[in-house]
Ligand SMILES: Nc1ncnc2c1ncn2[C@@H]1O[C@H](COP(=O)(O)OP(=O)(O)OP(=O)(O)O)[C@@H](O)[C@H]1O
């Protein structure tokens with residue numbers, strides 16, 4: 570197979586691993602800087618140019634599009650799809666996963682467990698939003714936050730109200746969520762590849778920290794998940810339409826609740842914690858599935 574990987578930083582652990590895994594299995598993998606692609610959107614002759622040359626025909630494309638370049642990155646990926654190149658994750662599915670509210674609506678529609686989550690645009694609704702979310706303690710999140718930045722725990726209704734008002738004053742979108750206290754500063758990430766959970770890790774926050782992000786000093790260990798957690802992760806991946814993703818869950822008293830589905834999961838933490846060759850499994854999935862013109866949407870939607 571000839572594989573293109575859309576990524577900006579060729580040196581990143583996950584990107585190096587995917588390249589190694591492809592080459593170890595006799596495939597060719599070119600890392601293409603997403604932002605340096607330019608396109609010709611001519612009728613019926615979709616083309617992509619890179620460094621002054623037209624890109625050759627690829628069998629598969631691995632999108633590793635960073636959150637900050639979603640808009641342009643998805644346009645480039647759609648162009649690959651229009652050319653009939655099989656994507657590890659489709660542009661439409663990645664687009665869904667990048668919008669936290671839309672993702673939660675999709676998961677809710679499928680009956681997947683979620684923390685009670687509320688959202689309102691109008692600051693006059695603050696009290697009502699607090700009430701709907703069940704009152705303090707509450708977690709308030711910036712919609713565009715990552716790596717735990719912009720995730721705040723408010724212990725009382727009064728502090729929740731002032732945090733909400735501060736975020737609103739800064740003109741940013743937020744959601745207000747029930748605090749799953751019983752998860753004890755720990756979350757579970759299940760890696761799904763091709764409709765199966767191939768690895769799972771438990772992330773625990775540093776002492777005194779409710780956020781378990783590795784970037785916030787959290788640590789990862791391998792974990793055996795319950796059948797219910799496994800099926801929740803698989804159903805979440807399917808609802809989002811993602812072939813490869815990381816499903817983040819909290820262990821609530823009433824069962825697993827999904828916090829987020831990540832369409833470009835980092836491989837370093839989970840491969841090191843579990844010893845599983847996830848990059849290899851992703852490449853093997855592509856080798857099995859990638860056929861010309863097999864993309865479902867061909868860039869539509
Ligand atoms: N409702 C909640 N109850 C308990 N803990 C939570 C809740 N929401 C988030 N957390 C903790 O805070 C951490 C960060 O939250 P979250 O994953 O939503 O934001 P993020 O990591 O900044 O965003 P992203 O995952 O989109 O990069 C979670 O990993 C979890 O440990």
Ligand SMILES: [Mg+2]
Nearest residue numbers: 716717817829
């Ligand atoms: Mg997170």
